[in-house]
Amino acid sequence: MAALYRVLSRTMPVAVRGSGLRAFSYQHIIVAKKGGQQNVGLIQLNRPKALNALCNDLMTEVNQALDSFERDAQIGAIVITGSEKAFAAGADIKEMQNRTFQDCYGGNFLAHWNVICSVKKPVIAAVNGYALGGGCELAMMCDIIYAGEKAQFGQPEILLGTIPGAGGTQRLTRAVGKSLAMEMVLTGDRISAQEAKEAGLVSKVFPVEKLVEEAVACGEKIANHSKLVVSMAKEAVNGSFELTLAEGTRLEKRLFHCTFATDDRKEGMTAFVEKRKANFTDH
Known part of the structure; x- marks a missing residue:
């Protein structure tokens, strides 16, 4: 160092x-x-x-x-x-x-x-x-x-x-x-x-x-992951410090649902099924 x-x-x-x-x-x-x-x-x-x-x-x-x-x-x-x-x-x-x-x-x-x-x-x-x-x-x-x-x-x-x-x-x-x-x-x-x-x-x-x-x-x-989805994941984890368990799981579910509006979620799952590396575009 x-x-x-x-x-x-x-x-x-x-x-x-x-x-x-x-x-x-x-x-x-x-x-x-x-x-x-x-x-x-x-x-x-x-x-x-x-x-x-x-x-x-x-x-x-x-x-x-x-x-x-x-x-x-x-x-x-x-x-x-x-x-x-x-x-x-x-x-x-x-x-x-x-x-x-x-x-x-x-x-x-x-x-x-x-x-x-x-x-x-x-x-x-x-x-x-x-x-x-x-x-x-x-x-x-x-x-x-x-x-x-x-x-x-x-x-x-x-x-x-x-x-x-x-x-x-x-x-x-x-x-x-x-x-x-x-x-x-x-x-x-x-x-x-x-x-x-x-x-x-x-x-x-x-x-x-x-x-x-x-x-x-x-x-x-x-x-190397989807920057868009990484931000969603960070928001969900941070929510656990400020919300009740019920509120936190609702936030998590909504953010999980939001990933299905992204191209990267589709690419990630398609790449998994096709046994190849995902090519995320942050969209």
Whole structure:
């Protein structure tokens, strides 16, 4: 992975003409297309001196990159990563230190962080090193979390006299259960990558140097399916976190029915019957 990061670090943080990316000039992230078919978008958080602390400008750039990949018909999945030392060590405390209640409440502070949750394409977090506070929350906003074997997850806001403010108390509890989530939030203690996997927070753990490669491979696998149907499947799974079982199964059934209005559903079933590989067109 060190080699990958060196390559990415030499990449100009400006969208490439003709790449399908909108022409933003990025200061805090590096954006690239990965995979054999260039169908996986990669966003690397790039504030190494601050351990990728999530300042307002960085999150704005992440949202811009996500929007570019969302609009790019070639892209079927997105990977968000950091460095080998830190995915993101938290929100930028210097930016928050002197904020008042009126500033936070009146300006709906951190609201723009939730943009990632509205992205229709699957987003994979590739977490190496520290994923603490806002970094852990950012990872949990993604659809899949892969972790490097030295990753650490935590919600240490209690040590700063505050609480998680970007979904930490909610998503962590849904992922690992009340007892572990309560322990992490109330003590500020961290858990390892292996503990996170055992608790259900991450799906797979890889050697540090293989992590981004494996996350991109997962993205490629997803991107080779019908992008239209993948978005439907993502919507159905996400519905399980917000709806009752009866409401969720109704949503699932309606989305299942919707697939029968697509060319890709017909192609997929026809290819299966004819014992050949499906050729999806995202229609």
